[in-house]
Structure formats: structure tokens, C-alpha cells
Amino acid sequence: MDKLIISGGKRLCGTVKVSGAKNAVLPIIAAALLGTSPSRLMETPRLDDVRTISEVIECLGAKVRWEDTDTLVVDSSDITGCEAPYELVRKMRASFLVMGPLLARTGFAKISLPGGCAIGTRPIDLHLKGFEALGAEIVLGHGYVEAKAPRGLHGARIYLDFPSVGATENILMAAALAKGTTVLENPAEEPEVVDLANFLNAMGAKIRGAGTNVIKVEGVNELRGATHTVIPDRIEAGTYMVGAAITNGDVYIENALTEHLKPVVAKLKEAGVRIEEDINGVRVQGTGFLRTVDIKTLPYPGFPTDMQAQFMALMTVAHGTSIITETVFENRFMHVDELKRMGANIKIEGRSAVVEGVPRLQGCPVKATDLRAGAALVLAGLAAEGQTEISCIHHIDRGYDNLVGKLKSLGADIERVIG
Numbered sequence: 001m002d003k004l005i006i007s008g009g010k011r012l013c014g015t016v017k018v019s020g021a022k023n024a025v026l027p028i029i030a031a032a033l034l035g036t037s038p039s040r041l042m043e044t045p046r047l048d049d050v051r052t053i054s055e056v057i058e059c060l061g062a063k064v065r066w067e068d069t070d071t072l073v074v075d076s077s078d079i080t081g082c083e084a085p086y087e088l089v090r091k092m093r094a095s096f097l098v099m100g101p102l103l104a105r106t107g108f109a110k111i112s113l114p115g116g117c118a119i120g121t122r123p124i125d126l127h128l129k130g131f132e133a134l135g136a137e138i139v140l141g142h143g144y145v146e147a148k149a150p151r152g153l154h155g156a157r158i159y160l161d162f163p164s165v166g167a168t169e170n171i172l173m174a175a176a177l178a179k180g181t182t183v184l185e186n187p188a189e190e191p192e193v194v195d196l197a198n199f200l201n202a203m204g205a206k207i208r209g210a211g212t213n214v215i216k217v218e219g220v221n222e223l224r225g226a227t228h229t230v231i232p233d234r235i236e237a238g239t240y241m242v243g244a245a246i247t248n249g250d251v252y253i254e255n256a257l258t259e260h261l262k263p264v265v266a267k268l269k270e271a272g273v274r275i276e277e278d279i280n281g282v283r284v285q286g287t288g289f290l291r292t293v294d295i296k297t298l299p300y301p302g303f304p305t306d307m308q309a310q311f312m313a314l315m316t317v318a319h320g321t322s323i324i325t326e327t328v329f330e331n332r333f334m335h336v337d338e339l340k341r342m343g344a345n346i347k348i349e350g351r352s353a354v355v356e357g358v359p360r361l362q363g364c365p366v367k368a369t370d371l372r373a374g375a376a377l378v379l380a381g382l383a384a385e386g387q388t389e390i391s392c393i394h395h396i397d398r399g400y401d402n403l404v405g406k407l408k409s410l411g412a413d414i415e416r417v418i419g
């Protein structure tokens with residue numbers, strides 16, 4: 001098992017470019033299954049999750065190849081299968097996003113029930129509610145979900161009890177080929193949903209209102225492949241912004257869209273971090289003094305849950321007390337125990353963590369429990385006194401493209417030790 005070894009205390013300085021968004025490209029790769037001709041996806045990040053979902057759609061008969069460093073070509077002209085196996089779906093929940101396209105394209109889909117993961121049970125009831133509303137028959141059994149629509153799908157009015165990102169995306173992909181009009185109420189409004197809708201429209205879909213609280217879809221008979229540039233990863237960008245702040249550094253994050261990061265920018269400014277936004281990115285400078293601030297995670301446009309762990313790492317070395325409340329997932333404080341091993345002073349009270357800032361963290365061996373918890377430990381290690389050794393870094397490999405290379409280019413003392 002590989003590990004990361006970080007010697008803390010180095011200021012991050014310089015320029016880093018943000019890669020394409022994991023949470024945009026995964027549904028977009030799934031959506032390419034709808035196309036009867038090849039799609040070219042530019043700014044595709046080199047992530048384990050991209051490899052996993054590529055394996056899933058190859059199981060279904062799609063052909064996937066890299067055209068150059070960051071362009072992925074997906075050819076789903078011939079779909080030969082309708083079943084996504086457990087060993088792939090369990091690796092990455094987002095594999096479940098192939099259900100909507102498969103159902104719409106072939107009238108049948110059999111997908112392994114996605115397990116939960118460290119951050120919560122992560123059910124799929126809203127996905128299935130949407131598919132049934134569109135006319136699919138759903139059968140659960142033997143760890144699989146089967147969806148059948150032999151006569152095709154039809155439009156429907158669907159209300160989501162919670163603005164689930166995945167359910168919104170799965171339903172949009174299914175509705176794109178349904179007969180008639182679908183109205184989706186209370187959908188997720190994340191930028192990644194908008195990017196998916198833009199890709200689907202480039203394929204010939206008729207989707208209006210993505211990014212608002214009502215989305216309308218006019219079903220069409222066929223979708224063709226399209227060329228699309230994936231939006232920058234706002235969570236990767238936010239992670240490097242916190243990296244600059246926690247090391248009292250000075251980092252220009254190229255390609256960052258701060259429009260997608262308003263709550264993170266606002267909270268970093270409240271904490272005393274200097275932020276200069278421009279059309280090509282954002283400059284983040286530490287000011288030598290960090291104030292604690294309170295955060296509460298919410299669906300977009302609220303503070304993103306995917307930035308909660310990273311921000312908590314920052315608050316562990318700020319002056320004062322911070323209350324961090326996680327409202328989206330029921331178990332997303334797995335990083336707390338590991339940060340406490342490094343000397344952080346954190347108490348969990350229900351869905352909130354009370355963080356008392358300490359002067360400095362101490363490097364030590366810690367374990368990544370999930371993707372963003374791992375990112376938080378990297379940030380803590382960059383600021384800590386001494387050496388931090390992070391194990392189980394396969395979690396981190398899911399969502400950060402060339403993390404070690406990018407941090408090294410900013411002056412971090414970090415090595416990946418092959419285990």
C-alpha cells in the first residue's frame with residue numbers, strides 16, 4: 001500500500017493549474033453511453049475514478065481511449081451489455097450513473113446496488129423514484145437493481161425530496177430520450193449538473209433550466225456523440241486555496257472558477273486570507289493570522305460538503321473556536337480522529353464539530369478514510385511540525401490528479417512511497 005510522506009512547515013508558493021472536475025466528468029462519461037457516435041471529452045482528469053467508470057462502460061460494449069494527455073474519446077455506437085458488475089460498482093458509487101443512460105438507450109439495465117461508503121449509507125431511492133415515474137419497472141434482488149422499460153420511457157413531472165446530485169443526473173440522462181416532456185422539481189443545482197446538461201444538449205438533447213430549481217426536458221429520439229470541455233474542478237481548486245492559507249503561502253490557482261466557489265471564497269476571506277480573483281484564476285495569500293469561522297454544509301449554492309474536511313483542517317490551527325456542521329452526509333467526520341492524532345482539539349456534538357484552534361499540529365502516522373478526509377490530512381501535514389505519513393492513499397487517488405507533482409511544484413516537501 002503506497003503512502004505519502006510529508007515534512008511540514010514549507011510555505012506553498014507559485015502557480016498550479018486545476019484539472020477538469022471529477023464530479024462533472026463522471027456523469028458525462030456515463031452520458032456518452034446515450035450517443036450513437038463517439039464523444040470527445042477534453043480536460044478529462046487522470047483519476048482512478050475515471051479509470052473505474054471507463055471500465056464499467058467498456059463492460060457494456062463502449063470503447064474508451066485517451067487521445068492525448070487530457071482528452072478522452074468514448075465510442076458507444078454499439079452497446080452490447082446491460083449489466084454493471086458488483087466488483088466495479090462497489091469501487092465507486094458513481095458507477096450507478098450508468099443506469100439512466102442504459103435504461104434510456106436499451107430499455108433495460110441491471111446494476112449492482114452501490115454500497116454505502118465511509119461518509120454514509122448513500123441510498124438510491126430518489127434515483128429509483130425518478131425511473132419509475134418515467135415508466136420503468138424496478139426489481140431489486142440478489143444485490144442488484146433491474147430497471148425495465150421495453151416500450152421506452154415517457155415524460156413525467158418529478159419532485160425530488162432532496163436535491164440529490166446523482167439522482168438529478170441519472171433522471172436527466174434517462175429523460176433525454178423519453179417520449180414527451182419531463183419536469184424535474186427541486187433538482188440539484190451544482191455546476192456539475194449544469195455541465196452535464198450542457199454536454200447532453202450538445203448531443204442533441206433539449207434540456208432547459210439546469211442550475212435552477214426546475215429543469216424541463218423535451219425527449220428526443222436519438223442523441224449523437226459530442227465534443228465537450230469539462231469544467232474545472234472546484235473542489236480541487238478549493239483544496240489548493242486552503243493549502244495556501246494553512247501554510248501562510250502565496251499561490252495562484254490557474255483555471256479556477258471562483259464563481260463556483262463563492263461560499264469557500266467568502267469563508268476564507270472571513271478567516272483573514274487575502275484573495276484576488278481574476279478571469280483566469282485566483283491568487284490566495286496567507287496573512288500570518290487565521291481567524292476561526294463557522295461553516296454549515298448545504299446543497300449548492302451553499303458551502304460544499306466536499307470542502308468540509310479541508311476547511312476543518314484549516315480551522316484546527318486558527319485563533320478561536322469554529323463550529324462546523326455537516327448537513328448533507330450523516331457520517332462525514334471520519335477525519336476528526338486522525339486530525340486529533342496530530343494534536344487538533346475537536347469535539348463532535350451531533351452533526352457539528354467544535355474545533356478549538358491550536359498553535360501548531362504535530363506530524364505523525366495517519367490514515368485516509370475517504371477522499372476528502374485524505375485531502376484534509378495532506379493539508380494538515382503540510383502545516384504540521386515534523387513528518388506526517390499518510391496511508392490508504394488510494395482514497396486520495398480517486399479525486400486528485402497529480403497531487404504530489406502539483407504540491408512539489410509549489411514547494412511542498414512531499415514524497416509518494418510505493419508500498
Ligand SMILES: CC(=O)N[C@H]1[C@@H](OP(=O)(O)OP(=O)(O)OC[C@H]2O[C@@H](n3ccc(=O)[nH]c3=O)[C@H](O)[C@@H]2O)O[C@H](CO)[C@@H](O)[C@@H]1O
Pocket residue numbers: 022023024026093094120121122123124125126127128162163164165166167188192305306328329330
Ligand atoms: C460523483 C459525484 O458527483 N459525487 C458527489 C455527489 O454525490 P451523490 O450524488 O452521491 O450525493 P447526493 O447529492 O445524491 O447525496 C446527498 C444526500 O442525499 C441522500 N440521498 C441521495 C440519493 C438518494 O436517492 N437518496 C438519498 O437520500 C444521500 O444519502 C446524501 O445524504 O454529490 C455529493 C453532494 O454534493 C458530493 O458530496 C459528491 O462528491
Ligand SMILES: C=C(OP(=O)(O)O)C(=O)O
Pocket residue numbers: 022023093094306371372399
Ligand atoms: C464524495 C465524493 O465523491 P463520490 O460521490 O464519488 O464518493 C467527493 O468527491 O467528495
